[in-house]
Amino acid sequence: MPAEAAALSTDSVLGGRLTLRQMVSGHRVGHDALLLAAFAPADRRTAVDLGTGVGSAGLAFLARVPEARATLVEIDPALAALAAENAALNGLDGRAQVVTADVATLGRPAGPDAPGKGAADLVLANPPFNADTRHRTSPDEARARAHMADADLLAEWVRAADRCLGAKGVLCLIHRPEALADILAALAKGFGAIEILPVHPRADRPAVRLLVRAVKGRRTPPALLPGLVLAGADGVPTPQAEAVLRDGGALR
Numbered sequence: 001m002p003a004e005a006a007a008l009s010t011d012s013v014l015g016g017r018l019t020l021r022q023m024v025s026g027h028r029v030g031h032d033a034l035l036l037a038a039f040a041p042a043d044r045r046t047a048v049d050l051g052t053g054v055g056s057a058g059l060a061f062l063a064r065v066p067e068a069r070a071t072l073v074e075i076d077p078a079l080a081a082l083a084a085e086n087a088a089l090n091g092l093d094g095r096a097q098v099v100t101a102d103v104a105t106l107g108r109p110a111g112p113d114a115p116g117k118g119a120a121d122l123v124l125a126n127p128p129f130n131a132d133t134r135h136r137t138s139p140d141e142a143r144a145r146a147h148m149a150d151a152d153l154l155a156e157w158v159r160a161a162d163r164c165l166g167a168k169g170v171l172c173l174i175h176r177p178e179a180l181a182d183i184l185a186a187l188a189k190g191f192g193a194i195e196i197l198p199v200h201p202r203a204d205r206p207a208v209r210l211l212v213r214a215v216k217g218r219r220t221p222p223a224l225l226p227g228l229v230l231a232g233a234d235g236v237p238t239p240q241a242e243a244v245l246r247d248g249g250a251l252r
Contacts, residue, residue: 006023006024006025006078007023007024007025008021008022008023008024008082009021009022009023009024011029013029013034013056013060013245014034014060014063014245014246014247014248015246015247015248017063017248018056018059018060018063018090018248019086019089019090020054020055020056020059020086020089021054021082021085021086021089022053022054022082023078023082027053029053029054029056031230031245032126032174032209033053033056033057033060033126034056034057034060034244034245035174035199035209035211035228035244035245035251036057036124036125036126036172036173036174036211037056037057037058037060037061037064037124038060038064038244038245038248038249038250038251039172039174039197039211039213039250039251040061040065040122040124040170040172040213041122041170041213042064042065042250044065044068044121044122044170045067045068045069045121046068046069046070046119046120046121046122047061047062047068047069047070047071047120047121047122047123047124048070048071048073048106048115048120048122048123048124048161048164049061049070049071049072049073049123049124050073050103050106050123050124050125050126050127050157050160050161051073051074051075051103051125051126051127051128051157052072052073052074052079052080052083052098053074053079053082053083053126054079054082054083054086055072055082055083055084055086055087055096055098056086057124057126058070058071058072058083058096058124059072059083059086059087059090059092059096060248061122061124062092062095062096063090063092063248064248064250068095068122069095069096069097070095070096070097071096071097071098071099071114071115071120072087072096072097072098072099073099073101073103073106073115074098074099074100074101075100075101075102075103076100077100080098080099080100083096083098084098097114099112099114099115103156103157103160104156104160106160106163106164107160107163107164108163115164117163117164118163118164118165118166118167119164119166120164120165120166120169121165121166121168121169121170122165122169122170122171122172123161123164123165123169123170123171123172124172124173125157125158125161125171125172125173125174126173126174127153127154127157127173127175128153129154129175129176129179151179151182151185151186154175154179154182154183154186155182155185155186157173158171158173158186158187158189158190158191159186159189162189162190162191162216165216166216167216167217168215168216168217168218169215169216170213170214170215170216171187171191171212171213171214171215171216172211172212172213173211173212174209174210174211174212175209175210175212176208176209176210177198177206177207177208177209177210179210180196180210183210183212184222187212187214190216190217191214191215191216191217191218192214192215192217192218192219192220192221193214193215193218193219193220194212194213194214194220194221194222194223195212195213195214195222195223195225196210196211196212196222196223196224196225197210197211197212197213197225197226197227197228197251198210198211198224198225198227198228199211199227199228199230200227200228200229200230201229201230201231202229202230202231202232202233203229203232203233204233207227211228211251228240228241228244228251229241
């Protein structure tokens with residue numbers, strides 16, 4: 001459905017630091033994109049956001065790092081149009097370029113001109129997950145596209161990130177904990193200095209997400225970082241979660 005024909009909402013995130021127009025039905029912006037943006041190092045200046053959707057991760061990174069620029073890549077033309085609208089809505093259109101393309105084509109001769117091969121020093125990736133062998137497909141096509149994938153697709157996104165990044169470029173991605181083996185296997189072909197940060201809904205609950213940071217061309221062994229706990233036993237967000245999700249702070 002074209003964006004202009006869909007029901008849209010206008011929502012504030014990061015404590016009002018970012019305003020996003022998005023479709024009322026289908027895949028909606030959640031914590032994942034904001035955590036991903038917060039995990040990206042602030043010394044990066046040329047970012048690529050793979051599968052940007054309405055632009056949430058890439059724009060959140062630009063809001064935190066005013067010196068940076070970003071290319072927002074989205075395969076769905078309606079979502080790409082919303083990403084461009086959101087960049088303008090937040091005064092970030094001068095630093096954000098939206099490209100409608102399949103992630104698998106980036107950095108290839110037949111792919112789009114931007115992002116150029118080796119031109120980025122940061123790639124953000126929130127790849128589709130929930131392999132269809134374990135989860136029921138959503139009846140909403142856009143939601144299904146955002147959540148159905150397998151290890152081959154994850155590996156394809158990592159290869160695309162590799163093509164987009166220059167030497168010592170950083171890849172940041174977010175995924176489910178059960179994909180850890182697939183993540184490490186995909187990163188083994190070109191990345192190292194891997195840092196893994198588990199995200200827990202509460203201190204007594206298993207992690208529900210992994211934030212992963214890796215450096216192109218490095219061979220340093222992986223490191224498991226102290227986890228992020230989103231809420232206390234009473235359901236109140238922890239100070240660290242508030243600092244990131246409401247105050248727009250960084251995850252270190």
